[in-house]
Amino acid sequence: MRKFILLFLAIPLGILPAQSQGLKNKPDFQLNGNQSISGKTFENPGFALPYSNSSFLYTGTLNLKPISANKLSGIKKNYTVLETDEAGYPKRLSLNALIPRNSTTDASFWAQQLNQVFDSEGDKAIEWKNLSDTSDDLKIRHLKYQQLFDGKPVIGSEYYVHVYADGKVLAHGHFQQPDQSLEPKFHLDQAVALVKTAFIREGITLNESPSTEQKYLKTGLSSYTLGYAQVPGSDQWKLIYEMVYYPTALSKYLIWMDAESGAILKFRKDQCNVHVHTTNECSHRDHVAELPSPQGGETTTARDLFDINRTIQVWREGSFQYLLDASRSMFKAASFKLDDPVGAIWTMDGLNSNENNIRMGQIRSNANTWAKNAISAHYNAGLAYEYYLNTHARNSINGQGGTILSVINITEAGGGGYDNAFWNGEAIFYGNGGTAFTSLAKSLDVAGHEMTHGVVQTTANLTYENESGALNESFADIFGVLIDRDDWKLGDDIVRLNAFPSGAMRDMSNPHNGAQTNDFGRWQPQHVSEQYKGSSDNGGVHINSGIPNYAFYLFVKELAKGSTEEQGKKIAEKVYYRTLVNYLTRSSNFKDLRNAVEQACIDLHGNNSTVHNAAKFAFDQVGIGSSGNPGGGGQQYQNDLPVNPGALFAVCTDDRNLGVYLINIQTSQIFQLSNRSIKSKPSVSDDGSEIYFVGVDSRLYGLFLNQTTKVYDEIVLDSDPIYRSATISKDGRLLAVLYDQEENKIHVYDFVRQVWKTFTLTNPTTSNGGGATSNVRYADFMDFEHSGQYLMYDALSKLEQNSGAIYEYWDIGFLRVWNLASNNFGDGHIDKLFSDLPENTSIGNPSFSKNSPYVIAFDYLEEDLFGNKFYILGSNVETGNLAEIAADRDNTGYPNYSVDDKFIMYNGYDNSGNISIKFKQLAANKIQSGGSEQLFISEARWGSFFANGKRVLIKNEDLETIHDLEVYPVPFDKLLNISFSSDRSQDLNIQLINSLGVEVLKEKRIIESGKNEIQLNVTELPSGIYYLQLLSGKVAASVVVVKG
DSSP, X not given: OOOOEEOOOSOOOOOOBOOTTSOTTOOOOOSOXXXXXXXXXXXXXXXXXXXXXXXXXXXXXXXXXXXXXXXXXXXXXXXXXXXXXXXXXXXXXXXXXXXXXXXXOOHHHHHHHXXXXXXXXXXXXXXXXXXXXXXXXXXXXXXXXXXXXXXXXXXXXXXXXXXXXXXXXXXXXXXXXXXXOOOOSSOHHHHHHHHHHHHXXXXXXXXXXXXXXXXXXXXXXXXXXXXXXXXXXXXXXXXEEEEEEEEETTEEXXXXXXXXXXXXXXXXXXXXXXXXXXXXXOOOOOOOOOOOOOOEEEEEEEEOTTSOEEEEEEEEETTEEXXXXXXXXXXOGGGOOTTSXXXXXXXXXXXXXXXXXOOOEEOEESSSOOOHHHHHHHHHHHHHHHHHHHHHOOOSTTSSOOOEEEEEEEEOTTSOBOOOEEEOSSOEEEEOOOSSBSOGGGOHHHHHHHHHHHHHHTTTOOOXXXXXXXXXXXXXXXXXXXXXXXXXXXXXXXXXXXXXXXXXXXXXXXXXXXXXXXXXXXXXXXXXXXXXXXSHHHHHTTTTTHHHHHHHHHHHHHHHTTSOHHXXXXXXXXXXXXHHHHTOOTTOOHHHHHHXXXXXXXXXXXXXXXXXXXXXXXXXXXTSSXXXXXXXXXXOOXXXXXXXXXXXXXXXXXXXXXXXXXXXXXXXXXXXXXXXXXXXXXXXXXXXXXEEEEBTTSOEEEEXXXXXXXXXXXXXXEOSSOEEEEEEOXXXXXXXXXXXXXXXXXXXXXXXXXXXXXXXXXXXXXXXXOOEEOOEEEEEEEEEOTTXXXXXXXXXXXXXXXXXXXXXXXXXXXXXXEETTTTEXXXXXXXXXXXXXXXXXXXXXXXXXXXXXXXXXXXXXXXXXXXXXXXXXXXXXXXXXXXXXXXXXXXXXXXXXXXXXXXXXXXXXXXXXXXXXXEEEBOTTXXXXXXXXXXXXXXXXXXXXXXXXXXXXXXXXXXXXXXXXXXXXXXXXXXXXXXXXXXXXXXXXXXXXXXXXXXXXXXXXXXXXXXXXEEEEOTTSOSEEEEEEXXXXXXXXXXXXXXX
């Protein structure tokens, strides 16, 4: 045996290609055999990782997004995906290369570029409707688009395109793909009738009778959209009527109605209150006196609720003055009507009416005597208007000089004091307070808060639920304290101390506000680890706003370090207004906010400027995104594993497949573990304590680390000469083997239960209802996904063309061999990496990244008239992204990632022409080359990296909220007690599954933040081993328990 020449052992990883009508070094069988291993059982002397223990074993699933073949012909894409959403669709894109040099770039051009990203083949019925096209003072062009499917809007799907002066183009937003075209079964008038019936059924007052108040406020249907939407809580798509409806003048509701069945899918009050505790109804208007004709504007003084004389603008009509300010430049004198002014700041009296039966009247005086709450409301509306005009050049709430209407003296339904203020989409309404507040019209920050809700409505239009709703509330708070900028508190001028002992309704500098945790009327979270996950308060819109509020406060404080807090506020308010107007869409969430704020900072002050770094620091502190992921990270569902903390090693064979060798990366020592000639690449468990391979004698072998002697012991697992390849799961529980014959099967062995399962390989089709073809000849290379749920494999398939010619190709599939929830074998479902692999191409030898279960590398062959082209490619299988790692190859590479995923190793040739192992540095996305190719070790092949530490193989943050789990007694008898602590309130599904994988008990519990004790009655269960499953969302945790 020749001696290895080891040249570099500090770094790992690489890439390689394929061959005509199949990949090089692949087996070629002629006959089928009749071998069977169904009766064999193996003892595993290694037990690389524990199969179960008393702590949670975190598990996850692979959300595969099949790649379209057109990506292979354009691996070097003219756009770069910066971020993806939970469904794997691009959420942020760089479109630099798409800018044409010799064509116009109107709104339709950029719509076409979006379609190149989302519907490149033009078969998904996707279009983009331009909503706006503006340029700002920095000469940045902002185009906003509504996504259409089959000509109808997709609810909540909007995209921005920003074209910068230097040629850079940034696109971001929310894309969804409805699954079928639908037509409405009834018309809008029928839908409205059904909505009215729903209001009556829910006990909500309908007050739509014609009255004088209808001059000022809407009732009935305000707006509607017929479009596609995904049913909340499911994957089902519906054609819906999305309606904004006012059952009364003060109550605004959002309704989703199925346009086929009439079923109501969403029924939500969309009223933006200043405080989380509010009553739940609204209504209309009753009477207003006959109004005189106009004469002119005047100035007067009057005392407000602070007992301070304020100078205000009024309108004189005869002997009366009215609280109507016509002095602003937005006022339209030519079209003036006293009962319908345009461009005025107008304050009216709610006449102590309530949401269910609103009445309104003009506020007037012929002796300059005014109610103090009227003066406060009128004066504060003027200050809020001036702030937006003077600071942001925004002309009124709608940006177009629209009238600002405030209404005072709103009461509870029974006539009592109303402890709230709100924006209903048309006007600001103030109660006079009750047990928690004094008159709310007194507070300038409340006026600024409510007016900002109107600004949000006419810009980003953030959906008023969940994180987008919390952002809606947060922007209202932020600009509320910027308009009343003497402190960071909201409502401090109006709260009653018995209700708010801290002296404020909310405190942006201290969201906890001196209250007990989860006292949601007073306390707010200030970090995402404290985030409320329930459904109350429209998904916590007033609660979770504390997190972005605190981020803004920290942003200002960081900016103030080099100057003053006021200077910090002046910088921050410009950044946040730009964020709101140019970079957020209605579906934006917390991480989208970070992206948007960072981009606004870059626009105004430059990348990595002091201001940009201050924003990154602030969001880091509250747990939104990460500075390690520039731009914030968006919805980052792709959870990475912690790097294995052990010492670094590599396993390989020599260039003649003679022996198995271990390389110590730190010391550069090489050890021969076996002198057998091998026919398959050695497969290593995650911690390296187990190594499996098949010898040239077709027998199955294992190398197991003796924990006492620290030496690998070689064991013949099966002396029958029937094997061709073997692969071990990362945790050492499952072993996948292939027979040394042609067959379309993979055999998987469970070491725990000592049973086999044989899976038949097929090729899924795209026909209606699914389906598969049986043209798979055999599989060859395999690699387990980290949780053991999926086995990734390559396989040779045969396709008979219409001409009678036989075409063969290698491709990659994902076989579901294990069911995480039942802790048993899977159903054998197969997904393919490519949905439509083109002719004359093959892919194979796939390998998972060590720490990112959604990232793989593989060999790729493309053949043409001039020969074969070999590549090693990388792919993010959840986003469908594809990139080149290595090109111009002469052979297959069998790529393998380094322990930290920063490098990749693969087969290649040294300068003397010897088969050797090469490596390359990778880009941060792990699917693209980040450096030049280097020699790792000469006269060797089939290399794999590992570290000998222990780690949790799959982790999901949804279950990280549960700690200190105890299950007792052990063993249990009639009762099973479960004790644990939870960081938040959440739903928990509890299951007991027997050793056969059958569910024998299922319960759902609501657990609270803090210590939880659950007791299960298991009297009827027979003695034996059970798997206790605790499920939250899509993830499951397993604990083995024993009865008897």
